[in-house]
Amino acid sequence: xxxxxxxxxxxxxxxxxxxxxxxxxxxxxxxxxxxxxxxxxxxxxxxxxxxxxxxxxxxxxxxxxxxxxxxxxxxxxxxxxxxxxxxxxxxxxxxxxxxxxxxxxxxxxxxxxxxxxxxxxxxxxxxxxxxxxxxxxxxxxxxxxxxxxxxxxxxxxxxxxxxxxxxxxxxxxxxxxxxxxxxxxxxxxxxxxxxxxxxxxxxxxxxxxxxxxxxxxxxxxxxxxxxxxxxxxxxxxxxxxxxxxxxxxxxxxxxxxxxxxxxxxxxxxxxxxxxxxxxxxxxxxxxxxxxxxxxxxxxxxxxxxxxxxxxxxxxxxxxxxxxxxxxxxxxxxxxxxxxxxxxxxxxxxxxxxxxxxxxxxxxxxxxxxxxxxxxxxxxxxxxxxxxxxxxxxxxxxxxxxxxxxxxxxxxxxxxxxxxxxxxxxxxxxxxxxxxxxxxxxxxxxxxxxxxxxxxxxxxxxxxxxxxxxxxxxxxxxxxxxxxxxxxxxxxxxxxxxxxxxxxxxxxxxxxxxxxxxxxxxxxxxxxxxxxxxxxxxxxxxxxxxxxxxxxxxxxxxxxxxxxxxxxxxxxxxxxxxxxxxxxxxxxxxxxxxxxxxxxxxxxxxxxxxxxxxxxxxxxxxxxxxxxxxxxxxxxxxxxxxxxxxxxxxxxxxxxxxxxxxxxxxxxxxxxxxxxxxxxxxxxxxxxxxxxxxxxxxxxxxxxxxxxxxxxxxxxxx
Amino acid sequence: xxxxxxxxxxxxxxxxxxxxxxxxxxxxxxxxxxxxxxxxxxxxxxxxxxxxxxxxxxxxxxxxxxxxxxxxxxxxxxxxxxxxxxxxxxxxxxxxxxxxxxxxxxxxxxxxxxxxxxxxxxxxxxxxxxxxxxxxxxxxxxxxxxxxxxxxxx
Numbered sequence: 040x041x042x043x044x045x046x047x048x049x050x051x052x053x054x055x056x057x058x059x060x061x062x063x064x065x066x067x068x069x070x071x072x073x074x075x076x077x078x079x080x081x082x083x084x085x086x087x088x089x090x091x092x093x094x095x096x097x098x099x100x101x102x103x104x105x106x107x108x109x110x111x112x113x114x115x116x117x118x119x120x121x122x123x124x125x126x127x128x129x130x131x132x133x134x135x136x137x138x139x140x141x142x143x144x145x146x147x148x149x150x151x152x153x154x155x156x157x158x159x160x161x162x163x164x165x166x167x168x169x170x171x172x173x174x175x176x177x178x179x180x181x182x183x184x185x186x187x188x189x190x191x192x193x194x195x196x197x198x199x200x201x202x203x204x205x206x207x208x209x210x211x212x213x214x215x216x217x218x219x220x221x222x223x224x225x226x227x228x229x230x231x232x233x234x235x236x237x238x239x240x241x242x243x244x245x246x247x248x249x250x251x252x253x254x255x256x257x258x259x260x261x262x263x264x265x266x267x268x269x270x271x272x273x274x275x276x277x278x279x280x281x282x283x284x285x286x287x288x289x290x291x292x293x294x295x296x297x298x299x300x301x302x303x304x305x306x307x308x309x310x311x312x313x314x315x316x317x318x319x320x321x322x323x324x325x326x327x328x329x330x331x332x333x334x335x336x337x338x339x340x341x342x343x344x345x346x347x348x349x350x351x352x353x354x355x356x357x358x359x360x361x362x363x364x365x366x367x368x369x370x371x372x373x374x375x376x377x378x379x380x381x382x383x384x385x386x387x388x389x390x391x392x393x394x395x396x397x398x399x400x401x402x403x404x405x406x407x408x409x410x411x412x413x414x415x416x417x418x419x420x421x422x423x424x425x426x427x428x429x430x431x432x433x434x435x436x437x438x439x440x441x442x443x444x445x446x447x448x449x450x451x452x453x454x455x456x457x458x459x460x461x462x463x464x465x466x467x468x469x470x471x472x473x474x475x476x477x478x479x480x481x482x483x484x485x486x487x488x489x490x491x492x493x494x495x496x497x498x499x500x501x502x503x504x505x506x507x508x509x510x511x512x513x514x515x516x517x518x519x520x521x522x523x524x525x526x527x528x529x530x531x532x533x534x535x536x537x538x539x540x541x542x543x544x545x546x547x548x549x550x551x552x553x554x555x556x557x558x559x560x561x562x563x564x565x566x567x568x569x570x571x572x573x574x575x576x577x578x579x580x581x582x583x584x585x586x587x588x589x590x591x592x593x594x595x596x597x598x599x600x601x602x603x604x605x606x607x608x609x610x611x612x613x614x615x616x617x618x619x620x621x622x623x624x625x626x627x628x629x630x631x632x633x634x635x636x637x638x639x640x641x642x643x644x645x646x647x648x649x650x651x652x653x654x655x656x657x658x659x660x661x662x663x664x665x666x667x668x669x670x671x672x673x674x675x676x677x678x679x680x681x682x683x684x685x686x687x688x689x690x691x692x693x694x695x696x697x698x699x700x701x702x703x704x705x706x707x708x709x710x711x712x713x714x715x716x717x718x719x720x721x722x723x724x725x726x727x728x729x730x731x732x733x734x735x736x737x738x739x740x741x742x743x744x745x746x747x748x749x750x751x752x753x754x755x756x
Numbered sequence: 757x758x759x760x761x762x763x764x765x766x767x768x769x770x771x772x773x774x775x776x777x778x779x780x781x782x783x784x785x786x787x788x789x790x791x792x793x794x795x796x797x798x799x800x801x802x803x804x805x806x807x808x809x810x811x812x813x814x815x816x817x818x819x820x821x822x823x824x825x826x827x828x829x830x831x832x833x834x835x836x837x838x839x840x841x842x843x844x845x846x847x848x849x850x851x852x853x854x855x856x857x858x859x860x861x862x863x864x865x866x867x868x869x870x871x872x873x874x875x876x877x878x879x880x881x882x883x884x885x886x887x888x889x890x891x892x893x894x895x896x897x898x899x900x901x902x903x904x905x906x907x908x909x910x
Contacts, residue, residue, distance in 0.1 A: 255788075701889070
């Protein structure tokens with residue numbers, strides 16, 4: 040696994056003393072086979088973020104995790120822009136969580152979520168690239184005995200125009216690593232100076248992802264490694280009451296059964312024999328407090344709680360009088376079920392504890408936090424713990440939860456051998472952490488001109504943050520995303536919230552609160568438009584008056600989608616616009632519903648304002664990705680809980696969108712520039728479900744107030 | 757001992773003949789490009805070729821392979837440059853990438869039967885789940901690979 044490291048030389052000699060996999064763990068698959076060309080001279084690490092090899096190739100370290108959203112390319116682009124690197128010579132590797140620990144947070148934030156990679160990292164990645172560029176310029180100036188100001192960095196070389204000389208970065212790297220820079224801040228480009236940022240750039244990780252060489256967590260193969268399958272108590276929170284290892288221990292290849300908190304693992308010389316033996320293993324469970332859990336009753340209880348008042352999240356109770364005083368009132372309740380993430384790669388972790396060192400191989404959204412978990416579970420000091428970041432087969436928030444790491448380390452301790460633990464698809468779906476169940480009440484007053492005179496919303500949501508002690512004053516900020524921060528100028532408004540939990544575990548799910556809240560909010564806005572007899576686009580324009588960025592998105596959207604154009608009978612358009620994670624996305628969905636009620640998704644046009652672009656190709660891909668993920672949930676997504684246990688276990692009962700169901704998608708930009716750098720991994724998702732439901736209403740006259748759509752009869756005419 | 761031909765190489769394996777081909781490839785032959793996604797032939801991430809036909813290896817027991825030759829993503833082209841792989845790169849298809857071996861193996865088989873598939877034929881054949889939703893790009897890449905093959909043959 041260390042190919043690519045041995046022939047590379049770094050000046051940071053102190054690091055070699057740490058031994059083993061110093062610096063970042065380089066995935067061999069990312070660069071595929073190392074080039075066989077040997078070059079003279081020495082490469083060097085210029086700073087923690089990048090190393091330049093003697094042949095001029097640049098390795099940029101990525102401290103964020105790429106679960107498909109493109110940061111493995113976007114982060115290096117930001118560094119390379121300031122470095123003035125030749126992009127064709129750039130490769131990427133994951134930054135080391137161990138080094139992050141030893142060098143006191145040298146990689147700043149290593150957690151990935153909240154569409155924050157570009158938003159948060161950009162300034163310090165620009166500085167890292169610029170600082171390295173300055174080192175290279177000064178190293179060249181010293182070599183030539185000229186003024187550094189006369190040396191220009193361009194496309195992987197330092198040029199001296201007056202003498203016509205130039206040196207490649209590889210020739211300067213060793214000197215650049217040690218050159219002393221003059222005091223003072225290095226200059227960062229303004230966006231009009233960008234050469235690379237803003238250009239559609241193919242992903243660096245694609246070649247390894249089309250030839251099978253990309254190493255995902257479950258692809259790691261270690262000498263002497265054995266495999267583990269796990270079963271969790273069907274009722275989350277329950278405990279293992281007993282098991283009978285003797286019933287399976289004579290099977291070929293079976294090594295051990297390892298009891299875990301609320302679970303049991305079987306270890307064997309292959310994953311399949313481990314899984315088969317686990318299924319044959321007699322196990323008794325103590326279901327615990329969640330035993331009676333039932334998602335139908337939970338739904339009733341969440342909806343019933345809408346009738347009580349909640350904690351004020353925004354606005355004030357004066358809005359209620361304004362609503363009552365209006366000439367007419369519109370009211371509607373909505374609700375959504377629990378959802379699984381269903382990453383394509385089921386949860387897994389490979390662990391090895393040996394000679395005072397604990398290591399895991401895993402694709403995760405938070406390798407530095409996982410390192411602490413490894414230390415806790417192994418008893419090995421954090422400085423001797425290593426997290427080898429692998430590719431992530433999806434994440435969507437789920438891979439920020441280290442439950443599988445705890446299990447893998449415990450099993451490796453128990454059997455004294457390297458272990459690869461893989462959760463079956465059924466375990467992934469049933470023992471997981473879920474998008475919260477939620478219910479919503481909306482009430483608004485309309486005046487005689489059809490304007491909104493007052494607005495009330497109450498959400499009842501299973502809290503993600505409360506168990507972490509982060510729901511201050513009864514408000515979990517993630518639960519009211521898209522509600523308390525709505526940009527709509529409703530006049531007087533009251534936004535209330537109530538936390539209501541069950542025995543399941545709620546967790547971050549792509550776009551978090553926005554994913555369900557924006558569906559309810561944007562559906563209700565269309566209900567208001569319908570009640571007022573107004574065009575949904577026109578009503579939104581009125582509610583967003585003064586928000587030039589939103590209005591520009593709406594204008595471009597109306598034009599690109601042909602808002603209001605005539606469609607054949609049975610087809611209609613629906614609209615939604617949502618700002619999340621610093622980015623505004625407006626979408627128009629076109630659907631066709633047969634009279635018998637069969638729904639077809641025809642087209643989704645998106646207009647995006649993320650301020651500036653790093654990689655426009657990634658933006659397009661992420662908007663498409665968000666639409667498909669969001670519509671999978673809207674059309675089909677639902678977990679059913681009976682007797683405390685999640686019933687759905689696999690894609691047969693938890694369907695997701697397939698290629699044949701996927702609409703044609705078009706993405707357009709309406710960038711506001713300035714200081715705005717919005718996120719892109721999540722914002723494409725929230726408007727998709729309401730845009731489709733609004734379109735469905737216009738065909739069928741059926742207002743969808745609970746998801747998924749598959750639960751509803753859509754027949755009409 | 758069970759004999760198996762994978763990517764042109766012969767293997768003799770002392771394994772339970774009920775073992776699904778997927779786990780033989782992954783755990784015993786270290787061919788990890790073929791992925792586990794569901795174990796019930798619902799997602800297609802595990803698709804490999806059996807004498808050129810696409811099969812879902814997670815439900816194919818070793819005993820059912822017989823003398824058929826198996827091709828995995830690793831055996832598609834020596835340098836990862838099969839026309840379908842090239843089309844996938846050109847269209848920047850993979851996001852997380854986990855399903856892509858299954859997508860590509862399915863596309864190669866489709867194009868063998870239907871060198872210039874219609875959208876409807878792509879819809880019918882490309883039934884491999886992608887949670888990143890790269891479907892639009894998959895469709896484009898299949899068309900691109902077909903067009904490239906058409907140019908070569910012209």
